[in-house]
Amino acid sequence: MNFFFCYLAIFLIFLLFITKHILSHHKNQPPTPPSLPIIGHLHLLKIPLHQTLANLSLRYGPILLLRFGFRPFLVVSSPSAAEECFTKNDIIFANRPSFFAFNHLSYNKTTVATAPYGPHWRNLRRITTLEIFSTTRILTSSDIRSEEIRSLTRMLFRDSNNYQSFRKIELHSRFSELTFNVTMMMIAGKRYFGEKVVDLEEGREFYSVIKEGFSLVVAFNLGDFFPFMRWFDYQGLKKRVVRVQKRRDAFFQGLVDERRRRRRRVGSSCVGEKIERKETVIDVLLSLQESKQEYYTDEIIKGVIEAMLAAGSDAPAMTMEWAMSLLLNHPDVLDKAKAEIDIQVGHGRLIDDSDLGKLPYLHCVINETLRLHPSAPLLLPHESSEECTVGGFDVPRGTVLVVNIWAIHRDPELWVEPTSFKPERFKCMEDEKEGFKFMPFGHGRRACPGANLAMRVVGLALGTLIQCFEWERVAEEKVETNEEIGLTMPKAKPLEGMYRPRQTMIDVLSQV
Ligand code: HEM
Ligand SMILES: *[C@@H]1O[C@H](CO)[C@@H](O)[C@H](O)[C@H]1NC(C)=O
Ligand SMILES: *[C@@H]1O[C@H](CO)[C@@H](O)[C@H](O)[C@H]1NC(C)=O
Ligand SMILES: *[C@@H]1O[C@H](CO)[C@@H](O)[C@H](O)[C@H]1NC(C)=O
Numbered sequence: 001m002n003f004f005f006c007y008l009a010i011f012l013i014f015l016l017f018i019t020k021h022i023l024s025h026h027k028n029q030p031p032t033p034p035s036l037p038i039i040g041h042l043h044l045l046k047i048p049l050h051q052t053l054a055n056l057s058l059r060y061g062p063i064l065l066l067r068f069g070f071r072p073f074l075v076v077s078s079p080s081a082a083e084e085c086f087t088k089n090d091i092i093f094a095n096r097p098s099f100f101a102f103n104h105l106s107y108n109k110t111t112v113a114t115a116p117y118g119p120h121w122r123n124l125r126r127i128t129t130l131e132i133f134s135t136t137r138i139l140t141s142s143d144i145r146s147e148e149i150r151s152l153t154r155m156l157f158r159d160s161n162n163y164q165s166f167r168k169i170e171l172h173s174r175f176s177e178l179t180f181n182v183t184m185m186m187i188a189g190k191r192y193f194g195e196k197v198v199d200l201e202e203g204r205e206f207y208s209v210i211k212e213g214f215s216l217v218v219a220f221n222l223g224d225f226f227p228f229m230r231w232f233d234y235q236g237l238k239k240r241v242v243r244v245q246k247r248r249d250a251f252f253q254g255l256v257d258e259r260r261r262r263r264r265r266v267g268s269s270c271v272g273e274k275i276e277r278k279e280t281v282i283d284v285l286l287s288l289q290e291s292k293q294e295y296y297t298d299e300i301i302k303g304v305i306e307a308m309l310a311a312g313s314d315a316p317a318m319t320m321e322w323a324m325s326l327l328l329n330h331p332d333v334l335d336k337a338k339a340e341i342d343i344q345v346g347h348g349r350l351i352d353d354s355d356l357g358k359l360p361y362l363h364c365v366i367n368e369t370l371r372l373h374p375s376a377p378l379l380l381p382h383e384s385s386e387e388c389t390v391g392g393f394d395v396p397r398g399t400v401l402v403v404n405i406w407a408i409h410r411d412p413e414l415w416v417e418p419t420s421f422k423p424e425r426f427k428c429m430e431d432e433k434e435g436f437k438f439m440p441f442g443h444g445r446r447a448c449p450g451a452n453l454a455m456r457v458v459g460l461a462l463g464t465l466i467q468c469f470e471w472e473r474v475a476e477e478k479v480e481t482n483e484e485i486g487l488t489m490p491k492a493k494p495l496e497g498m499y500r501p502r503q504t505m506i507d508v509l510s511q512v
């Protein structure tokens with residue numbers, strides 16, 4: 001009997017040794033904090049996530065391996081490590097991980113933002129670059145941006161107490177409607193609220209369904225980390241995702257069908273040029289569909305709509321809101337930006353797209369806003385398709401890559417007074433290569449294709465508001481710049497400000 005226990009003990013020790021050996025198969029693993037069985041490091045996670053990860057990186061180093069349930073995560077928070085991921089290993093990390101909501105809300109990962117690296121993604125990326133993000137397309141869509149911004153300006157002027165006294169305004173929802181309207185005009189040639197009451201209702205529902213989709217993408221789903229939980233849905237999350245996706249899909253299909261009917265009508269009456277100029281993103285994709293029906297299915301078109309709404313609407317609005325908050329807290333910066341616009345554009349007309357190139361200080365303000373408050377502080381998750389090394393450490397295949405640009409943007413080794421708002425710092429950096437120390441739009445193959453477009457929307461909106469109105473804080477205290485929970489960085493409190501039209505702009509404003 002004693003022998004039996006002895007053998008058992010030896011066997012167990014042997015087993016332990018073997019499993020340990022198998023687990024540490026990657027000899028040179030990146031540093032990793034102590035973990036718990038099964039859940040790994042899940043217990044360390046607190047929100048805001050980018051701050052928690054930044055704190056962990058301070059303790060364990062800029063290349064950090066975490067395990068959430070059964071999935072390995074590589075957390076990177078130094079420019080040199082990020083550079084290795086997005087240059088030497090760029091193709092390896094060009095995949096996107098699978099998460100239930102992420103997959104389901106993006107047509108089974110077939111959209112440009114979620115598709116795995118491969119011919120399909122490359123083609124979508126090529127098409128969208130050509131038809132949406134190219135210099136020519138950005139020029140043709142400038143009418144849309146300026147018209148929407150004029151409409152906001154008109155609204156503000158109408159609601160103001162002329163230039164007598166300041167008036168309070170809630171800016172959060174204005175910005176988010178503005179960018180939503182711009183995106184919808186580009187996609188479908190209509191705003192989300194139409195003129196009719198019916199459309200208005202539909203518009204509001206559409207808007208809320210879209211927003212709910214975003215909140216579900218970042219919701220925590222146990223099944224994503226524990227394979228054995230995939231069969232259960234005790235959080236009720238899957239049911240919600242499926243329901244929301246159904247409604248979103250119906251809206252997107254409605255938009256596609258509407259443009260298709262319109263094209264048929266217009267096509268038969270053959271009007272020509274004038275229509276072509278007003279071609280929307282859906283129109284462009286529908287004409288591709290006509291020539292290559294089996295590839296450009298309605299699903300692909302809806303996927304492009306989804307990606308543009310998801311990626312292109314919230315981030316610019318958030319950036320505008322952060323920028324205005326920072327400007328209200330720093331009136332000296334606001335004055336400088338205003339002075340630049342007054343010199344370059346004057347008071348005789350509204351600022352337009354072609355002025356943006358002459359306003360470097362305004363760009364510095366936007367860059368500095370994106371440094372402190374990048375809309376995607378952890379970028380979007382990437383996933384490795386092969387084993388590779390980062391900083392000399394072995395990274396197994398199937399590891400989710402998280403690049404903490406929030407931490408890099410605030411690293412005191414890289415930035416002087418990292419938490420201060422100092423747009424001037426970008427002026428001296430113009431010739432210096434910012435490279436991997438500043439990357440609000442990511443880097444490499446999967447970087448944001450909408451960066452150029454975004455800078456224009458944000459620049460024009462901010463520029464117009466600065467040119468036309470005087471701005472003040474609602475109260476003596478500074479505007480709060482706390483971040484809310486979640487993966488993106490909305491403000492904890494929606495921004496409010498005080499404004500009145502500038503006297504010198506009254507003539508222009510009354511004609512907008
Ligand atoms: C201030 C505004 C914006 C910011 C800060 C921003 C930032 C980002 C970031 C960080 C990524 C992920 C990069 C990565 O995973 O490495 C991304 C991806 C993307 N963005 Fe933007 N973005 C903005 C505006 C826009 C706009 C206006 C559009 C389009 C209308 C857009 C379309 C996309 C798309 C399609 C992707 C996915 C690319 C891919 O996976 O291949 N973004 N963006
Ligand atoms: C990170 O560390 C700072 C300073 O020690 C602390 O104030 C903050 O609460 C921490 N944040 C999180 C999310 O753990
Ligand atoms: C995704 O694919 C699964 C099967 O592969 C299918 O049942 C499901 O309907 C698809 N979902 C969407 C939104 O296309
Ligand atoms: C967005 O469009 C709707 C419908 O035309 C309009 O009522 C709303 O004021 C617009 N929002 C902004 C901020 O321009």
Ligand SMILES: *[C@@H]1O[C@H](CO)[C@@H](O)[C@H](O)[C@H]1NC(C)=O
Binds near residue numbers: 363427438
């Ligand atoms: C803002 O940052 C971008 C990099 O994302 C850089 O190319 C550009 O020159 C910067 N603008 C200014 C005015 O510094």
